[in-house]
Amino acid sequence: MAQEAHGAIYDLLAVRGVSRRDFLKYCSYVAAMLGLSEAAAPAIAAAVEKGSKLKPALWLNGGSCTGCTESMAQVDSPDVATIVLELLSLNYFETVMAAAGEHAEKNIQDTIAAGGYLLIYEGSVMTGEDGNTLLVNGHKGTDILKEAAESADAIIAVGACAVDGGWVAAHPNPAGATGVQAFLDVEGVKTPVVNIPCCPMNPEWVVAMVVQWLLVAEDDPATFLAKTELLGKSYDDRLTGRNVTLLYPKYVVGSTIHDNCPRRGHFENGDFVTEFGSAEEAMGYCLYKVGCKGPQTFTQCPITRWNRSVSWCVQSGAPCIGCGAISWVDNNTPFFKRLSSMQMGDGLGYVQPGSVAAVVGGVAAAALVAHGLGMKAAGRIGPDGPPTETVKKHDRKRQAKGGDK
Amino acid sequence: MAGHAHYREAHPLVFVITHWINLICMIMLAFSGFYIHYPFFGGFMGVARGMHFVAMYVIIINLTFRIIAAFFVKTATDLGSHQVDTDIKNWLPQEKNKHQFFETVKYYIFLRKEAVISAKYGSLQKIAYLATIPLTYLMAYTGFAIYGPTMTWGLFSGGVEMVGGPMNMRIIHYFMMWVFIVFTMIHAYLANIYNFKPSKIIFAWKESE
Known part of the structure; x- marks a missing residue:
């Protein structure tokens, strides 16, 4: 029976108190989110069941509030999403990993050296003070990101901060925060970045991307880009002054x-x-x-x-x-x-468009009333109106000068 | 400028009708627009949106028709004149408007006494009337750029991206409405400052000496 053949995953589910029915329901839910038909659910289940072949991944935190990690870990009892995410061997995950200190940092270096991993980046890229606004174990956050991004198969930028700097990059942006794609554009790193928006990001959207990577793209970056429905959105990054094109999963921002x-x-x-x-x-x-x-x-x-x-x-x-x-x-x-x-303007505060409009409308109305009184005072309003010139001033001047030769 | 007669040749019936359509649509657009901007009473959003869209399509068709008609309909060449010529010639700047822009400004800010020589329309008037054409089309463009079914079309999403997002486009759309409101205020004021004969001819098509 199928259940016996795929014993490992179902044992895992059973331990977490998740029934096989719940599991398949979840798979069809993910299929719907990816724009696949319900018939794809077994294939997704199969992809999930290949759990023995773990995909190495790094979860790096930049200038973040860890809210996206919270969002990921929000559930009070383990659910299917958690199990799907266990398909990833998260070699480094600051908030939840057991390792600490030098040992943990070594995990990053080992993963980068081995290559073939997914990089999940949470939080803004803080470039302020030459990158010294974010230091991890004496290394600049920007250096860690650049190094990890260069050797990654793909990057999932999770949350508004990783997308474009989020609230960390809000005016006046003292930390010099920006998004992953904007930063990598400047550094010339070509690794594909998929952006998951919102503050915090929705864990289901990340799960769908992971499934997409493992199932549809068969762990291949080029196939992933070709087969995933992505939507490009451009914006002018205020920090780098560049026009940056962000790739989003279409099902998220459509x-x-x-x-x-x-x-x-x-x-x-x-x-x-x-x-x-x-x-x-x-x-x-x-x-x-x-x-x-x-x-x-x-x-x-x-x-x-x-x-x-x-x-x-x-x-x-x-x-x-x-x-x-x-x-x-x-x-x-x-x-x-x-x-x-x-x-x-800097330090002059903020104003609502409605207030500006009311002032403009009020000033215009007052000006017209004043002008009307002026017209009356100047004696222009009467049965005959003001006297009209008989020759244009321009022509009078020219004639005074001797006219056209 | 003020004492002249107003004949039907100045505004043929077809343009009296297009002017009525413009006025009615503008009032509907501004009212429903204010409501959509901030619903100041309940139960009207669906109607307000419907009104906004219908009035917008009508005013755009009306404007396009008005421009095309300008090439075929003849209007008076001068104030208080029966002499006619193709409307577009009287609409665009003419020989009589040449060198008169600053003089017109000076007249209106009381820096000169005599009114200036002009054709049917003065230089300021022509600039204002011609400016309403791109402004109206641009208004429709900014509207489509914040309208759900069309905002994702490349033509509109490109503009949204250029101004830095849909919220900025919304604010531009809102301010542009005020441009039209201020235009209408100045237009109504200047048209009727000397007497109401211009209104009689444009609304009721009634001539006056």
């Missing part, structure tokens, strides 16, 4: 939160929450008026959801703050206002 939002019906009906903690919020009304950035944020949050698909920000009554966007903090603050505020 549509807006607004388009898949469970509260969307209330938006169309015009049922809005105006106050937090109100009855409207509990009734699931739309959070548009309290600053929801769902209409301009391209992530899969409403479908994948969070914490093992239990809920997500908007479902729990909080407006989307747009953490899946580029430069998300600068572009989306204040979080609870419809439009973001504009910076008037």
Whole structure:
């Protein structure tokens, strides 16, 4: 029987209290996320079952809050995602590894020397003070990333910080933070980078990428790039001054939160929450008026959801703050206002577009009233109006000079 | 400038109609736009969005028609004149507008007494009317760039990327509406500052001496 043949993985599942049924359900869920048909579920299960052949991986932390690690480890009981991730032999994972000190750092060097590994990078790349803003065991974070990136098969940049610097890179960005792709572009490292957005990133999206790597791409970087539906998005990196193209899995950033939002019906009906903690919020009304950035944020949050698909920000009554966007903090603050505020200049504070518009409109109206009074005072308004010149001033001047010869 | 007569040749019926369509669409667009920007009462979002899209398509078609019609319809060449010529000639800057830009500005900021010689439209007026063409198309462009079904099209996503994201595009769209509001304020003011004869002809098609 299949179950006996694949004993190892099912034993592992059984130990974790996961039934075979749960396992296959999860595999079809991953298949759906990857845009494959349900028929691919057994193939995914097979890929997962090849668990004996571990893929070496490094999980490096840059300038991060470890929130993405938390997101990865959020579950209170081990679940299928955890087991899938055990397909990776994480030789270095700062927050959860048992090794410490020199011994742990040696693991990085050994893995880099052996090659053929996946690099998962969490957090921003802190380049400030010539890279001294982030030191690990006396080495610059930027040096560690560059070295690890050069020999990696591929890099998964997890979380908004790894994508483009995230909130660490928000104005005024004293740490000189930027994203993995922007940094590698400057360093000339060509290793493919797949970006997983949000703050923190959604663990299911990472799991899907790992499965994609092992199953569809058969552990080959070129096949991976050819067969994975990726979407390129360019942006101007403010730190490096370069135009950077980020590769995202299409299933993650293909549509807006607004388009898949469970509260969307209330938006169309015009049922809005105006106050937090109100009855409207509990009734699931739309959070548009309290600053929801769902209409301009391209992530899969409403479908994948969070914490093992239990809920997500908007479902729990909080407006989307747009953490899946580029430069998300600068572009989306204040979080609870419809439009973001504009910076008037260094140290001059911020202003809402609506206030600027009201001033412009008010000044224009006042100017017109003043102008009208002026026209009246100048005696231009009457049955005959002002006298009109009979010859253009330009022509008068020319004639005075002697005219055309 | 002020005492002249207003004849139907200045604004043929077809342009009286396009002007009405522009006005109605602009009011609908600004109202629904403000509502979409911030829904100040409940239960209207679906209608407001529908109104916004319909009015936008109508105004774009109307503008395009107005431009094409300018090549075929004849309008008065001068203020208070029955003499007509192809409209586009009267719309674009003419010999009579030459050297008059700064003089017109000086007149309006009270630096000269006499009103300036102009064709049917003065130089400032022509610049303003011509500027509304690219502005209206650009307004539609920025709108499509923040509209779900089209924002991912290469044509629009390229622009979104250029301005630094959909939020910035939204703010540009919002400010551009204020450009139209201020234009309309100045337009209505200058058209009617001397008397309401211009309004009579453009809205009711009623001539006055």
